[in-house]
Amino acid sequence: NFSFEKRILDSMVGGVSALDVPRLDIGDIEKAHRFIRTYGYDLSQETDREKAWAIHRRAVILLRENLLEDGEVIPEVLTDPNQLRDIGYLLVYASTLDHSKNIMQKWSCAILRVMHVVVHLSNDLSRFFLESIQEQILKPILAHIHTDPVLGGTFLRGPNDQIKLYRFDVKPLKASDSSAIKLLAKSNLVALNLLDHVGIRFVTRTRFDAFSVIRFLAEHNLVSFPHIIPDQSANTLYPVNIFLEVMEELKARSPVVTVEETENILEARLREAEQRAEYNSKENIYSSKTYRFVKFITRRLITTELKDGDKKKELSFFYPYEIQVMDYDTYINNITGPAAHDKYKERQKIAARRRVFGMKFEE
Numbered sequence: 146n147f148s149f150e151k152r153i154l155d156s157m158v159g160g161v162s163a164l165d166v167p168r169l170d171i172g173d174i175e176k177a178h179r180f181i182r183t184y185g186y187d188l189s190q191e192t193d194r195e196k197a198w199a200i201h202r203r204a205v206i207l208l209r210e211n212l213l214e215d216g217e218v219i220p221e222v223l224t225d226p227n228q229l230r231d232i233g234y235l236l237v238y239a240s241t242l243d244h245s246k247n248i249m250q251k252w253s254c255a256i257l258r259v260m261h262v263v264v265h266l267s268n269d270l271s272r273f274f275l276e277s278i279q280e281q282i283l284k285p286i287l288a289h290i291h292t293d294p295v296l297g298g299t300f301l302r303g304p305n306d307q308i309k310l311y312r313f314d315v316k317p318l319k320a321s322d323s324s325a326i327k328l329l330a331k332s333n334l335v336a337l338n339l340l341d342h343v344g345i346r347f348v349t350r351t352r353f354d355a356f357s358v359i360r361f362l363a364e365h366n367l368v369s370f371p372h373i374i375p376d377q378s379a380n381t382l383y384p385v386n387i388f389l390e391v392m393e394e395l396k397a398r399s400p401v402v403t404v405e406e407t408e409n410i411l412e413a414r415l416r417e418a419e420q421r422a423e424y425n426s427k428e429n430i431y432s433s434k435t436y437r438f439v440k441f442i443t444r445r446l447i448t449t450e451l452k453d454g455d456k457k458k459e460l461s462f463f464y465p466y467e468i469q470v471m472d473y474d475t476y477i478n479n480i481t482g483p484a485a486h487d488k489y490k491e492r493q494k495i496a497a498r499r500r501v502f503g504m505k506f507e508e
Contacts, residue, residue: 162332164258167503168250169240177233185264188232197232200267204259207322212259212498223252255501262328266321271342271464274449275318279343282445282466283315286345286367301347301358303365308357309350311473316344326490329497340377340442343466348476351408352383355439355470362468368443374465377427377442382471384422387414436479439470 150170155161171177178188186193205224213219222228223235238253271278290313291302300307324339349355362368391414395402402410415422427440444463451458471479 164261164329164500165332165503168242168254169236169257171236171240174231174233174237177231177236180236181233194232198226200260200263201226201232201235201256203263203321204256207259207263207325208255208501211322211326211494212501214498219252219256220248223249223256251502254503258329258501259325262325263321266324266328269339274447275342277449278447278464279318281447282343282464283345286362289361289365289367301361303361306361308354308361310347311350312346312348312476314346314348316341316346316467318342323490326493326497329500330493331496332500340374340465341467343464344469345466346469346471349470349472351404352388352411352472352475353404353407355382355472356388358470359439368468369445370443372444372463374442374444377440378425379427379438379440380425381437382439382475383411383415384424386421386423387411387418390414390418437471437475438479440467442467 152166152168152170156163156166169180171180181188181197186197188194188197205219208219223238229235235253235257238249239257241247241250266272289301289303290310291300291307292298293300299310299313301310301313302308324342327339347355347358349358363370388411391411395407395410442465444465446461447464448459448461451460
């Protein structure tokens with residue numbers, strides 16, 4: 146038998162995401178049911194049918210509220226369970242010939258792509274423990290965050306040192322729609338690789354203070370650097386090699402250099418040695434090139450309990466979280482203009498929409 150399905154090989158060994166497959170090859174409802182059973186849901190079981198329809202409902206709502214343009218309407222036969230009758234028909238419609246007049250194929254593929262992302266987000270084990278995860282990650286850090294009514298402001302404070310913070314932000318737990326759009330927008334991303342459900346941002350007075358925050362986190366054992374995920378670190382704030390050179394020079398100086406002088410020296414040295422600057426830029430096609438920060442993803446060992454009948458069992462696992470650090474001037478630049486978060490989300494939605502409707506295959 147010399148017949149091979151290119152789409153299957155592209156996905157299984159070629160690294161192409163299932164979301165980027167232009168159409169399926171499932172000719173009847175029986176084949177659709179077998180496919181869905183292997184996928185994880187047995188439609189002969191009422192509980193699985195209910196789960197499948199719930200996922201379908203969430204996907205349709207997400208499409209309508211986030212990815213459709215004005216005037217676009219999903220065919221009612223694909224959104225109304227009473228008319229569609231069986232989830233399997235979505236797979237059958239998605240397997241028909243792909244051409245401009247075949248709206249059933251286009252919309253079925255779009256719904257299935259969103260459903261696929263919703264399935265993986267809904268079945269991510271960590272979501273059942275997310276509040277406990279966030280608490281265990283934040284607790285040791287929050288113990289060092291102090292608001293001082295005398296000095297005024299917020300400080301990252303240790304027994305013998307402190308750093309003034311202009312802002313200390315904890316990212317709200319990511320909404321499911323936000324996570325779904327992120328997964329739809331990025332072809333190399335799956336739910337397992339969403340590393341920023343929990344996030345912390347420090348905004349300092351100066352770039353020197355920004356690096357001081359990183360030192361503080363390590364020296365006070367708030368972050369364990371062996372748990373850093375190396376390929377997720379980024380630094381577009383100030384090059385480390387030049388920063389360390391300036392620090393070596395300042396250590397030998399007398400008298401003590403002021404904060405303003407330190408920042409001026411850092412700025413002057415960067416202009417002089419720009420050709421040697423060693424940044425660590427991690428490409429994100431949806432972020433503005435003017436966005437500046439230090440970012441890393443680290444992990445914390447989380448411990449929780451599971452009930453097994455009358456007994457409780459301890460469950461331990463590593464969970465990733467993101468830390469961002471920047472100075473205040475950089476923060477202001479990041480939240481205005483093309484680097485603003487709403488602009489980032491807008492670009493991400495455009496990419497998600499194009500992918501959901503398979504536009505890359507039309508180009």
